[in-house]
Amino acid sequence: MSSVTERPVATPAARKPRRNIASALQGVAIAVGFAMLVGGFGLIALQYRPYRIPTTSMSPTLQIGDTVLARKTDGASVGRGDIVVFSEPLWGGATMVKRVVAVGGDTVACCDAGGHLTVNGVPVDEAYADERIGPGAAFSTTVPEGRIFLLGDSRSNSLDSRAHLDVASGTVAASDVVARVEGIAWPSARIMALPRTTAFDAVKGPKASKHGLLVPASYAAVGGGALVLLAGAAGWVVSFGHWVQRRRRG
Missing domain, CATH: 2.10.109.10 (Umud Fragment, subunit A)
Incomplete structure (x- = not known):
């Protein structure tokens, strides 16, 4: 009597969760925005002084x-x-x-x-x-x-x-x-x-x-701050969406 050898069923390769990609993009955006913010304000602080x-x-x-x-x-x-x-x-x-x-x-x-x-x-x-x-x-x-x-x-x-x-x-x-x-x-x-x-x-x-770099430095600082806020807000929205989906499934 011949024996039948069972082969293990191949499991499909796990896909990288979209959430991880979104988190990575959010991290990059925050890092870039923070660098722009600090760099812009740092340049202004080094080269300029306020006078009333x-x-x-x-x-x-x-x-x-x-x-x-x-x-x-x-x-x-x-x-x-x-x-x-x-x-x-x-x-x-x-x-x-x-x-x-x-x-x-x-x-x-x-x-x-x-x-x-x-x-x-x-x-x-x-x-x-x-x-x-x-x-x-x-x-x-x-x-x-x-x-x-x-x-x-x-x-x-x-x-x-x-x-x-x-x-x-x-x-x-x-x-x-x-x-x-x-x-x-x-x-x-x-x-x-x-x-x-x-x-x-x-x-x-x-x-x-x-003029020096006052205008581009100001734009960099303001743009960097806005990017950090937007990236943080986007991350919160995505996290809230995932929480809503889990509640519906539960």
């Missing part, structure tokens, strides 16, 4: 109470049109924020027939200023090398280089500059990157500086 605007001297560009973010600089790269943070001992030593309108070697004067500031004889159309300097405030001075001439955007309400013409022709040492303003961080309704001005581009020499 105490007066209306830079209005309408900067309002009283605004908190601005300024990129640290030694002043060597400052150009005409840059908004800078500085402290001048001969002006009282207070931390101030003004706009650079002339650099070493420039002759800056007020004003031409149209009320425009001129730099090396070139009229400057300063659209950011609240008003043109009036004819009663005429001046003309040549900026020594290594120094800068600064004005507030609120020309009728700013104690700037015009108020100190008897001290080094109203100029400030470029080395007194500690940072260059690139954006407004607070209040929330005014959060923005300040655009680079082209007002001085017609004048030969140092132009307004290009």
